Amino acid sequence: MIHGEMELAAPLRWGMVGGGRGSQIGYIHRSAALRDANFQLVAGAFDIDPVAGRDFGVRLGVAPERCHDSYHALFEAEARRPDGIQAVSIATPNGTHFEICKAALEAGLHVVCEKPLCFTTAEALELQALAQARGRVLGVTYGYAGHQLIEEARARIAAxxxxxxxxxxxQFAHGFHCAPAERESAATRWRVDPKMAGPSYVLGDIGTHPLYLSEVMLPGLEIDELLCSRQSFVPGRAPLEDNAFTIMKYTSGAVGYVWSCAVNAGSMHGQKIRVIGSRASLEWWDEQPNQLRLEVQGEPVRILERGMGYLDAAARAEDRIGGGHPEGLFEAWSNLYRRFALAMDATDRGDAARLASLRYPDVHAGVHGVRWVERCVQSADQGGVWVRWRD
Incomplete structure (x- = not known):
């Protein structure tokens, strides 16, 4: 169980790009990173408006001179300081991720980036090569992958x-954009703008989340080919989709299905994953994150509760409160940021064994997500045809 004690010799000096006032995701990043005292927020370029960004940073407790006008200024100024930042989180619109990630890695920083890392597999592989060459951690925030019951599912499948x-x-199928929310919301507007969102909307924005959960639960499952159909139901969103269906064939002979949707009217969140085997099935739903449903053919349904002693040790290791109390998004994100911190620290110390023992959504997961979106768009734009994963 995690009790909030700092696990590093000293907190990592941390900065942010984006995530300014009014940013929901920025608040989630800060809440997760700062919870266990493994990170200390000391600098940032919080807003495209320098005045607003500086005012916001000061309100967070950051010194005014370390609230910068741009990410370029942030990286350059911090590099000159003996106490400059060691890591940075990127919480900006999708179209900026590649250039900021690249600049951060070139500045010698560890990076945590919102997904997608970028728009093309070629760009993702470039970031991967750069992270490896510089010996830096590049993590991706697939937030619910930090929930303990995902570890329990992995353990039971492996057994x-x-x-x-x-x-x-x-599936990740919510209903909040079943009407043109982008007319009133700037946070939604950029998500349906190809210049800022890239080649897809819901495939890249939400579909990659349950896809990564499947990677954690089923690490040996490899995609062979996929077929995608995507639709734009709300006028004005084309060529980007607000609904998509993706079917995948795995090299093992298994099949997979991802429903990515922002127009599932009435659905609050709708992120679920169900793994079906020859003897039993597991199901997890992020709206009821503290329960894992185990269904063995011919037996009563079992509901496995977070925090209980009958769970696998890996599923209990990151409990933050006792069983019965709900844990959800903030705890899952905090677990991810804890893992990011441990990985960054192990990298800086050259502790290869410790680094190998840590699992978190790293640059390889980021490349996988970008490749998946790219292949889905390729399939859909050709009329819904099967495309090879590795072509």
């Missing part, structure tokens, strides 16, 4: 409780 894996059913 063979489900039998041969046949079907993986995934």
């Amino acid at each position: 063979g409780e489900l039998g041969e894996i046949r079907i993986v059913q995934m």
Whole structure:
């Protein structure tokens, strides 16, 4: 169980790009990073408006001279300081991720970036190569991957409780954009603008989340080919989609399905993953994150509760409060940021063994997500045809 004690010799000096006043995701990043005292927020370029960004940073407790006008100024100024930042989180619109990630890595910083890392597999591979060459951690915020019951699902699947894996059913299908919310919301507007969102809307924005959960639960499952159909139901969003269906064939013979949707009217969040084997199935839903549903053929349904002693040790290690109390998004994100901090520290100390023992959504996960979106768009734009994963 985690009790909030700092696990590093000293907190990592941390900065942010984006995530300014009014940014929901910026608040989530800060709440997660600062919870266990493994990071200390000391600098940032919080807003495209320098005045607003400086005012906001000061309100967060950052010294005025370390609230910078741009990410360029941030990286340059901090590099000159003996106490400059060691890590940076990027919470900006998608179209800026590649250039900021690249600049941060070139500045010798560890990076935590919102997904997607970039728009093309070629760009993602460039970032991967740069992170490896500079010996830096590049993490991606697939937030709910930090929830303990994802670890429990992984352990039970690895133990063979489900039998041969046949079907993986995934969805992230909410209803909040079933009307043109972008007319009133700037945060929604850029998500449906190809210049800022890239080649997709819901595939890249939400579909990659359950996809990464499947990677954690089923680390040996490899995509062979996929087929995607995407639609734009709300006028004005084309060529970007607000709904998409993706079918995948895995090299093992199993099949997978991802429903990515922002127009599922009435649905609050709708992120679920169900893994179906020859003997049993597991299901997890982020609106009820403290329960993992285990269904063995011919037996009563079992609801496995977070925080209980019958769970795998890996699923109990990151509990923050006792069983029965709810843990959700903030705790899952905090667990990810804890792992990011431990990985950054191990990298800086050259502790290869410790680094190898840590699992978090790293640059490889980022590349995988970008490749998936790219292949989905390729399939859909050709009329919904099967495309090879590695072509």
